[in-house]
Amino acid sequence: MTTTPERRRGRPPAATAEQTRWRITRVAVDLFATKGFHGTGVAEIGDRADVQRGALYYHIGSKEELLFQILRGYTEVMLAEASEIEASDADPIAKLRKLIHSHVRLIIEHRQEVAIQLRDVSALTGERADDLQDLRDRVQERWQRVIDAGHGEGLLRTADHVVTNSVLGMLNSVTLWYRPGGGRTPEEIGDIVATTVLDGMTAPGVDRATALTHTKG
Structure with a gap:
């Protein structure tokens, strides 16, 4: 009988793509509202959302696209x-x-x-x-x-x-x-x-x- 390996204790389940996009969007809303679109860097959004730069661009395309969404x-x-x-x-x-x-x-x-x-x-x-x-x-x-x-x-x-x-x-x-x-x-x-x-x-x-x-x- 095949069993599903138990998830390592203390490690949260991986977020879905939808959850990650939602987290990125909420972070961007807070930053854009506080610092302005031009005053917010992509790296800062990624750091706050805990998403690496390559993955960040995968989810948002560009900072302007994120603003549009x-x-x-x-x-x-x-x-x-x-x-x-x-x-x-x-x-x-x-x-x-x-x-x-x-x-x-x-x-x-x-x-x-x-x-x-x-x-x-x-x-x-x-x-x-x-x-x-x-x-x-x-x-x-x-x-x-x-x-x-x-x-x-x-x-x-x-x-x-x-x-x-x-x-x-x-x-x-x-x-x-x-x-x-x-x-x-x-x-x-x-x-x-x-x-x-x-x-x-x-x-x-x-x-x-x-x-x-x-x-x-």
Whole structure:
């Protein structure tokens, strides 16, 4: 009868390729967020992740590819949630409020990645830069369609893309000042921002108090 050799005591099992990539990515996120993309060396990432240089390049390809994977990952999550909200049966004001809450929550959950994007996105070149910009544009398109629908139904006073860009820019800046334990939960921040935005965007003649109450939840 063949038996499996007992693993040497005290030696952990070998990590799978997926586990190694995850560890490298988390180390890179911490370093890029703290020191910046250009201030972080590949050797430092390898040392922190306990991966030799040759194996590191096998898993990540290049430092720029690693940056792209980090920024693409959370942007795809934002796109998925925005698409789900935009495709729902809710009215445009309810959708806009849900978009704000979703964006605030995800910005806070991925605040390191957002900080990296705000500072280092210009380090991406060629197809990587184009692909990430396409994802970001698709997120904005979901927002714009919701706002267009609200304006078309007479619920919102404007559908100008300048307003859409400004709202998204304001939400993205949450990562610059949010601190865990700072007195406001992500849900409370979402409520404050959504109420402020909707109060300013709701069209004349629409009962703002009713609209704001109706769209909570």
